[in-house]
Amino acid sequence: MTTTTDRQDERLQSRDGLRGALTDVVERARGGDLGMIPVVVGLIVIWTVLQILNPVFLSSANLVNLTLESAAVGVIALGIVCVLLVGQIDLSVGSVSGLSGAVLAVLFVVKGLPVWLAILAAVVLGAVVGWLYAQLFNRFGVPSFVITLAGLLGFLGLQLYVLGTNGSINLPFDSGLVSFAQFSFVPDWLSYTLAVVASAALFVSGYLHARERRKAGLSARSVTTLAVRSAALLVALGFVVWYLGQTRGVGWMFVFFVALVLVMHYLLSRTKWGRSVYAVGGNVEAARRAGINVKTVFTSVFVLCSTFAAVGGIMAAARLAAVNPSSGGGDVNLNAIAAAVIGGTSLFGGRGSAFGALLGVVVIQSISSGLTLLNLDSSIRFMVTGAVLLLAVVVDSVSRRSRTSHGRA
Structure with missing residues (x-):
């Protein structure tokens, strides 16, 4: 007679080996846990189509440029992943990145401070912004959407104030920062x-x-x-x-971005803090009753998000070797959020990974690079990116509904 323990042992053994790994993936997909399957498939389709339309797309030279252009927005998207995991949002990452770039340029070029000190000041500024967001959210219960929307407007104005009459500030090409972003x-x-x-x-x-x-x-x-x-x-x-x-x-700048992704992946998947982030994103009240300091978790993700936005702003400034009133504006904010969502991070919280920022930003940048090579207007790029983003959210919603129904069954 087969006992429950025997059946469990057989099930454990059946999961062993390559066949078991594939079976496990199929079962998770059937249960609604698609993971990164949609974004990987989507990336393959996008690359195939763009390569057919323009054989230059997958050339070594273009892919090198693609990786370098992905790094700055990818770092910002990494911060967005953190706040989305707890079911919140930060709409001000573009403005914070632009402000940090402006602070760096003014301190380094105008004031003549050492570049490392200017970078440190810009990063600390980003961390302080995230801490202020967390205080407003934890103490007064102001929705993160409203807080960060106010931050988007306020820090854009502060960026213009910091730049003042200087307008555009060029970073020295012989500086280590610009060399790191462009030539290393x-x-x-x-x-x-x-x-x-x-x-x-x-x-x-x-x-x-x-x-x-x-x-x-x-x-x-x-x-x-x-x-x-x-x-x-x-x-x-x-x-x-x-x-x-x-x-x-x-490029070293892309290696730096990948290193940040690996560090965040370890923190999210292998530490108590990471498990707390997923728990809060899954159910705030249940996490609180389990003894998790929910306010501390919210504070940590807001600080990380703004800090990564500051780092991304510094990288973008170094990549362009300049800072101007439009730095951090345009589609930076939307691309960072879109990259996190397209990469598989759920808007409902509790699901996603650091690798989502990497894959998502590669998708975003692939669309931009491919359509540029085809000499298509930027309006087409916005429409295509919007369609991909909408498709990612639809997949997320369907998989979430599938997981719910599967759990009830």
Whole structure:
């Protein structure tokens, strides 16, 4: 006679190996947990169509430019992911990024302060903005939509005030900051080394996580699955390094962005704070009753969001080697939010990952780059981006409804 324990053991064994991993993915998809499947499929479709329309799109030179252009907005989108995970929003990231760039330019160029001190001041300013948002939200219950909408307008005005009569301020091309954003690329040998390190780190972290799950009596990936996954990552990264190396290689600014994504992924998936963020996003009251300091969690994500906005503003200023009244304006704000949502972060909170910012901004920048190569008007780009964003929200809503009905069943 088969007992419940026997059935659990059989189920754990059936999940072992590559077939079990694929089965697990299919079951999660059926339950409404699509993960990053839609954005990966969408990215493949977008790249295929754009490559057919213009063979230059997937050239090494264009992809290098695409990675560099993605970094600044991607960092800002990473902050948006944090606030969306707790079911909130920040509409002022564009203005905060522009203000931080203006503070950097004035302190560095006009006042003559060391560049590192100007960068530190701009980043601290971003953190203070996030802290002020959190106080208004936690103490007075003002909706984040209203707080950050006021911040969007207020900090745009403050940016114009900081720039004053200077208008546009050019950053010196011989400065380390501009060199980092425009001319600094990772040597080939170091790029391949980083690829090997990343693959090894993926295997080690996966192995440790699987061991913890097995000790708790839960299903876990086999060593074979982990090894194949790491090998696939190594091959993919090796190909990317080789292909981008056909022209200029991998830019340090993009590596910096990816490093931030990896750090945030670890914090969100492997720490108590990260679990608290997901818990608050899933159900605030349940998280509070579970002993989580909800106010502290809200404060941390608002501070992170504004800090990342400041860092993104600094990177954008360095990339353009200039700051002007339009810095942080235009479509920066909307692209950052769209990248987070397109990357799979739920507007309803509790679901998403740091990698969503990476994939989402690549989608956004791919559309922009591809349509530019086709010499199409910016109006087309806005309409296409809006359609992709709407499709991402529809997929999120449908999958959320599917998870709800699956849970009830």
